[in-house]
Amino acid sequence: MKKGIRLLALLALLALLALLPSTAAAAQFAVVRGGKLNLRKYATTASASLGRYGTGSWVRIDGSAGNGWMQVTVVSNGKKGYMSASYLDMGTNPNAATVRYANGGYVNLRSQPSLSAPILRRVTCNSTVYVQSSVGEWDYVLVSGVNEYGYMHSSFLNKGSTSATVLTRNGGRVNVRSGPSSSYGTVGTLASGTKVTVTLKGNGWYQITGGGMTGFMSTSYLSGTGSTVGNVGSTGSSGSSGGTTTSQIAYVNNPRDTQVLNLRETPSQSARSIGQYRNGTQVKVVTYGPQWCEVYVGTRHGYMMTAYLSFSYIAPPTQPTMAPLPTVAPLPTVAPLPTVLPAVSTGPSAGQTVTLLVTVGEVNGIGIYEDTALTRLRTTVASGTVATLLTYGDSSCMILLGNTGDVSGVCYVSTKHVYY
Helix, strand or coil: CHHHHHHHHHHHHHHHHHHHHHHCCCCEEEEECCCCEEEECCCCCCCCEEEEECCCCEEEEEEEEECCEEEEEECCCCCEEEEEHHHEECCCCCCEEEECCCHHHEEEEECCCCCCCCEEEEEECCCEEEEEEEECCEEEEEECCCCEEEEEEHHHEEECCEEEEECCCCCCEEEEECCCCCCCCEEEEEECCCEEEEEEEECCEEEEEECCEEEEEEHHHEECCCCCCCCECCCCCECCCCCEEEEEEEEECCCCCCCCEEEECCCCCCCCEEEEECCCCEEEEEEECCCEEEEEECCEEEEEEHHHEECCCCCCCCCCCCCCCCCCCCCCCCCCCCCCCCCCCCCCCCCCEEEECCCCCCCCCEEEECCCCCCCEEEEECCCEEEEEEEECCCEEEEEEEEECCEEEEEEEEHHHEEC
């Protein structure tokens, strides 16, 4: 009798053990947002720091410590401690959005949906906000961690989940893992070409849903997801290192004046074009890479190929606006003018049409150069050539030429040849 009871107890225990793997709750992970975050020994800001972890760092949530603190394990090194929940993105709120990179590394939170409205605070790039409602091109948001409401322009926010495509070089299958590291076990595989939804982005790994499963996949096997932390690497792939943060002005400079340059949604020639721009268009470069640059054209954000941007820039002098001079008709020949035109003490405005003329004693054409120092001669043009002025300097000017023989686009000429 006792033997039978023991046998029944053993069978019940085996049945319970068999159920454990299927009923155990999946681990929850989060991503650090808003800059360097301290891992504390205890759940208080007065506790010793065990290390600081930047935006995009993955942590495993081990439990809640109350009072806005989470007990966590850092995925990259296994360190355990506590982090403020205000700076952890768990990817569970459908209204969550991430602040894009902007000039100065922050975006203004305004009191009203207008660029002229008072600024409530500056919100660091990669911070998490929660969209409450939308007004035209503006979103009314709650800033995580400070619990302050205000307006941000929609172009500066990455909203909600994004789609991606599994992509491999050999067309094989890719592991979906139970955590954001190759040390975690697989929950299945997805074929190359499978469309998935990205629910949480972190350094090197994304949390995805697709193909009937939810898990984590290395970003090296995902395309069309955009940049995690704003860098554009040497390969042009999203999320890779190697980009240089700048706030430089550049100009579109296609090989021919009839061509346009695409503003791409992500740094890839196969990415969707969200705008096309002609030579001379001014753009703000926020991240520079050897093949791609992250740029803003007005408030429109995207990526342009580095090879088709001109980066030399001369700030025009601050001068009062001049009354326009009468149009100068092109000279019939390149013969020298009888006299030198009177010197003008004020410079022309950017975008103004100017005429390139030879000076007294010159019989050859006018030199057109590739650099502002006028050391790399590109070609020569005839006296009377018309161009568009981009910047005006004491010794050289940046101009935009149409198709003039074998030269077009952005180039440089000596200031002495520029008349307006």
